[in-house]
Amino acid sequence: MTFALTTPITGGAQTGFTSPTYTHAADVAPDDNGKQVAVTALGGTQAGVTPHSVSSPFTVTIIRPRNFKALGQVNPTTGTLPSVPRNSWKIIVRKGVVPLAGQNPTLLIIKCELDVPAGADVADAPNIRAAISCMIGALNQQSAGLGDSLVSGLI
Numbered sequence: 001m002t003f004a005l006t007t008p009i010t011g012g013a014q015t016g017f018t019s020p021t022y023t024h025a026a027d028v029a030p031d032d033n034g035k036q037v038a039v040t041a042l043g044g045t046q047a048g049v050t051p052h053s054v055s056s057p058f059t060v061t062i063i064r065p066r067n068f069k070a071l072g073q074v075n076p077t078t079g080t081l082p083s084v085p086r087n088s089w090k091i092i093v094r095k096g097v098v099p100l101a102g103q104n105p106t107l108l109i110i111k112c113e114l115d116v117p118a119g120a121d122v123a124d125a126p127n128i129r130a131a132i133s134c135m136i137g138a139l140n141q142q143s144a145g146l147g148d149s150l151v152s153g154l155i
């Protein structure tokens with residue numbers, strides 16, 4: 001299975017939202033190594049939220065490494081790797097937000113970068129899966145708290 005968002009996305013809990021969902025359609029990613037969807041409709045109660053438009057984008061993008069890196073040779077004397085390259089993946093959410101009432105939207109950008117050591121995909125797949133599971137679980141658990149922090153500036 002590959003990264004393939006199903007529609008709608010069930011949103012995490014947020015203060016003031018009730019059962020948020022995000023219906024999306026395939027879109028063209030700005031990077032040719034990416035996949036992107038645009039949020040075309042909203043569900044639940046999300047007062048003031050707007051779906052994707054040209055002037056106020058709402059997209060989710062995943063970008064894979066352009067060239068996957070592999071492990072080098074083990075040093076025959078020390079038995080260790082001289083360096084371990086990383087394969088960097090990115091997940092980006094772009095959302096148009098109004099910086100001041102009456103102004104045009106500007107982009108809020110959320111980036112999640114996942115740097116996976118080359119070779120770990122074969123040698124330690126369970127721990128890669130555990131790390132991503134924990135991160136998504138933590139973000140889901142703290143969805144409303146993170147939203148509150150971004151609005152209040154408090155952690």
